[in-house]
Amino acid sequence: MNYKIVIRVVSKFxxxxxxxxxxxxxxxxxxxxxxxxxxxxxxxxxxxxxxxVFGVGNLRDVVPAWVTRTLLAGGVLLYAGVGVAGMLMGGSFLNYSVLAATPTGGQHLGILLVELGVGVTVAAAMITIFATFSSRER
Amino acid sequence: MIVVAVAIARLHNLFAVVMLTGIFSLLGAAAYVVLDAVDVAFTEAAVGAGISTVLMLGTLALTTSEERTAPRDRVILALVVVVLTGAVLVYGTLDMPFYGDPMAAIHQHVAPRYLGASGAEIGIPNVVTSILASYRGYDTLGETFVIFTAAAGVLAILGRARGPGTSKPTKAEREDAEV
Structure with missing residues (x-):
């Protein structure tokens, strides 16, 4: 589809x-x-x-369905796992202060990991929903 | 925003309606920036104007892009319900404190403690992030589960419809289909 060449080049960029x-x-x-x-x-x-721009088939070659599904669950597990790790290290659930040597260091680490979990889950969920919706049309 | 809302209500071409809802979200994001709520504006611009527009377009591709006109006889009843609800909402705002009022109830409860102590307790400059991820960690965990459940629900309803096992044809199957 050559008529989309501007869109293709710009989006690649x-x-x-x-x-x-x-x-x-x-x-x-x-x-x-x-x-x-x-x-x-x-x-x-x-x-x-x-x-x-390039079709859902090509998208699924980049991120196969099993990758997004694994990341979808993995993000939630990472979030909950940080909470459980806090419990195992002597605090309460989702108390990050015990994760590192100092309380603020633990909070930094916990928030970083928790935000990573949120980001991974949200990204995987959005890609999954988009790909599922648009691979239905035929 | 009012002009866009009226246009959304009047139009019957759903493609144009989806585009206008995206514009509406973008204007809403600009309003949040004016109100100094940058984090909310960021989310509104990314989710409201970006992703939901794409998902609505995907839904239109699955269904149809022309609105079916509703029968006219219920219009009066619907107008009464909408006007009453709007009047109740406006009446409710009369009791609300003025915007930026430092004596408002919401600024008296836990907000001073968050603003005063989060620097020492969490050590992160962005108070929104420390509230979201640490003080309100349970809520954010719940929100993450909501998003996970939404994607799982979409997968359960639409993902398996084409055949057992896969939600997409493998590369070989696609090449077969093209031949």
Whole structure:
């Protein structure tokens, strides 16, 4: 489909920056606006743009269904696992202060991991929903 | 935003309606920025204007893009219900404190403790993040489960419809279909 060449070139150019911006939002949520939810959505938007422009089949070659399904559950497990780890290390559920040597260090680590779990789940969920919706049309 | 809302209600072409809801979300995000709620604005712009527009377009591709006009006889009843609900909501806002009022109830309860102590307790400059991920960790865990459940529900309803085992044809199957 040559008539989409502008869209193809521009989106090929943009997608890496979208993913990079998503990672920035993910890891920089402690200091500026942003966090797991927003980063996950932006990350998924990069993949969804790829899916729209190049077709869901190609998208599924990049991220197969088993990858998004595993990440979907893995993000939630990471979040809950951080909570359980806090319990095992002597605190209460989702108390991050015991995770590292100092309470603030533990909070930093816990929030980082929890936000990562949120971001992974949100991104996987958005990609899954998009791919499932659009692979139905035939 | 009012103009866009009226246009959404008047239009029958659902494709245009989806685009206008995206514009509505973007205007809402701008309003949140004006209210200094940058985190909320960020989420609204990404989720409301971005992803939901794409998902609605996907739904339109599955169904139809023209609205079926409703029968006219229920219009008066619907108008009465909407006007009454709107009047009750407006009446409710009369008791609300003015925007930015420091004596409002919401600024008296736990907010001073979060703002004062989160720097020492959490050590993170963005208070929104420390509330979201640490003080309100259970809530965020619940929200993550909601998103997980939503995707699992979509998979359960739509994912297996094509055949047992896969929600997408393998590469070889696609090549077969093209031949």
């Amino acid at each position: 943009l997608i890496p920056y979208m993913l990079l911006f998503a990672l920035y939002v993910q890891w920089h949520g402690d200091f500026g606006p942003g966090g797991g939810f927003q980063a996950g959505v932006i990350f998924a938007a990069g993949f969804i743009l790829y899916g729209i």
